Amino acid sequence: MTPSPIPEQSAGEPPQRRGRPPEPICESAGTAHRTWLEPVRSRFVASGLTLDDLVGRSGYSKTRLSELLRGKGYYPGWEITYSVVRALDIPVGPLLRLWKAAAVEAEKTPTWIHNRIRQVQPASREEPPIAHVGLTQAMWQPYSAYAMAFLQSEQRARQAVAETFDILWLTWDEATASPDTPRHAWMLLRTKVLSRTPRRPAGHYDLRAAAFSTTAQAEAPDLVERLARIDVFARFFDAIASLPADQMDVTVLRYLCGIHPDAIPGIVGLTPAMTHTLDHHARWALHELFPDADTQE
Known part of the structure; x- marks a missing residue:
């Protein structure tokens, strides 16, 4: 059965609903x-x-x-x-x-x-909006790098990023109606990644596992030195995760994912000036906690 078109409303006119809205989603839903x-x-x-x-x-x-x-x-x-x-x-x-x-x-x-x-007759092949395709192509790599930093699993990172772009496709009208589509997309990606990330007792997200994938610890001359470096990096990354959300994002993208500073504003959907300010405040806060760390320009 082919459904008849959903009746269109005039611009600015609310939907004409004769019935009541659906009841809330049950708490048992996963x-x-x-x-x-x-x-x-x-x-x-x-x-x-x-x-x-x-x-x-x-x-x-x-x-x-x-x-x-x-x-x-x-x-x-x-x-x-x-x-x-x-x-x-x-x-x-x-x-x-x-x-x-x-x-x-x-x-x-x-x-x-x-x-x-x-049991269902497949629908004809669908194509996402061209702008959605462009956003996916541009953001897949940085989104995946961000997801990997927190999840430390290619499969889980890929799932989080793919889910983000599928939801964006389903809600594309909402995404494009927002003041800044890249910002809308980034906030969705952040939500999907952090919902899969465990939290520390203090409430912030657990980024310590990223210490095991750093080049510096892998190049340690012996096991004792390697464990010492892992401990230092784990505490440093834990401090990064305790930063305010936007400062954390900018810091993770720049210093853990290795993304060029000029590319970060377009990824997180903020102005270059705002991104620079966030980076500056984050580096200052980290320098206060770890004076010997290379966090100053």
């Missing part, structure tokens, strides 16, 4: 589940459709659709999820990837996932 469910719910609310309208477009009962929109009960199969995605005119490709990741989180077997997908 993190990966919420990752795709929240954009779907946002699209549903923005569409102006009621749950009865969605019943007519999807072919599923109101009870089942209400449970899907709340993340209630068993993890939903791809069949019903796909019906809602198509009814709301949401890009299928990125949503399917996020759905599969959440199915793994929900401990669904590969066979269950494969069979659920097989």
Whole structure:
């Protein structure tokens, strides 16, 4: 069944909703589940459709659709999820990837996932917006470097970055409506990376594992010296993680990821002047804690 187009509203006109908005997402819904469910719910609310309208477009009962929109009960199969995605005119490709990741989180077997997908006639190939493609090509490497600094795992870093760009595709209208799309994208990437990063008892993120991948400690002449250097770097990186968020980002990108200072403003979506100020304050704070460290220009 091909869904009829979502009725357009006049510029500045709020959606005409005859029903009530969906109830909050259940607390039992997992993190990966919420990752795709929240954009779907946002699209549903923005569409102006009621749950009865969605019943007519999807072919599923109101009870089942209400449970899907709340993340209630068993993890939903791809069949019903796909019906809602198509009814709301949401890009299928990125949503399917996020759905599969959440199915793994929900401990669904590969066979269950494969069979659920097989039951659905695949949609025609979709292409993301050209601007989204350009952003992905420009930011994939620095985003991945940032993710690696915290997660110390190529697989986990790749997953965080891929999830970021899939969500951006799903919410591209929102991203481009923001005052600064690169800033919007960076904040999303930061959230996805740090949500996977453990915290220290003091509350800041644990960056100490990055000490094991530094060149300086690998070049130590013996094990004792290597362990000593690891200890120093671990304490230094722990101090970096305790900086305010934007100072931490700039410091990680420049000194842990080796990204040129001129490239950092475009990555984090801030002006060169603001980025320079953040870098200056971060280096000063670190110098106060580690006077012998090379943090001054």
